[in-house]
Amino acid sequence: MAYRWTNDLTTKDITPEHLYLNRRQIMTGLAAGAVAGGLASPAIAQDELTPNDYDDITNYCNFYEFGTGKGDPAKHAHQLTTSPWSIEIDGLVDRPGTYSLEQILSEMTIEKRIYRFRCVEAWSMVVPWNGFELADLLDMVGVQTGAKYVGFETALRPDEMPGLRYPVLEWPYVEGLRIDEARHPLTMMATGIYDKPLLGQNGAPLRLVVPWKYGFKSIKSIVRITLTDREPKASWNQANAREYGFYSNVNPQVDHPRWSQSTERRIGGGLFQRRQPTLMFNGYDEVAGLYEGMDLSESF
């Protein structure tokens, strides 16, 4: 690897852990206050709010295999058996196979990285992830020259994932990256957060983190990685291609059809926080070269 990753964020930028853990509640409280025209109050009890299903689906997405309600993943995700865990790596690789997570971790350098993380609904956080570079895993299995994309697949376990009975998305949840995006040193496979193992609702035991893209690209509880020569399916793009493109780069100039993406709110910025301008690629200018010559309003 030519260079390891560097960063301008420090521990003082980190969103406090309790705010991260309760973000859905905080976002709901603030949004409801705004809708009612009153003052947003974080004291609003979660149960007093009944956002409709559509709002739930679009605004508070999190881990739909455990349900679309904002509290569902936290309530049900512990049912997922995360140990033992193995990942099938197939397609255009020299050493395809089923790798145990243990085996993978024994070969990877575990790092802590503080990333800006932004959900599609214009809320941002600064989160410390623990994990390794996806590029190192790809090197471990040997990517063949014909590979242009990487596809990812989440576990499909109806017995452990009550949300699978609802056809809100096509199951299993899938995502994809172009090979150069996948190999970029910013792209990581996370196994922990705030120096602790990932919680079930955060995608234990292994999830993707791509800090210059919207949150839904960060596929959780990954069981399969496929190297291919064709653009892989991505769940939200499949569900609604007009609203969710394959790339999903954070881009203040490309609005979501139903809301502006030009500003965002930082969780933990206080009750009367102002919206701040969204940064191109979430502020990670070093990835701009990956998209040179592309029309990002077409390939959004």
Ligand SMILES: Nc1nc2c(c(=O)[nH]1)N[C@H]1C(S)=C(S)[C@@H](COP(=O)(O)O)O[C@H]1N2
């Ligand atoms: N398998 C799977 N991965 C998923 C999702 C999901 O429903 N299923 N939701 C996505 C969405 S919409 C977001 S915003 C992020 C949220 O990650 P977080 O809960 O750690 O904030 O996970 C993404 N990864």
Ligand SMILES: [Mo]
């Ligand atoms: Mo999301």
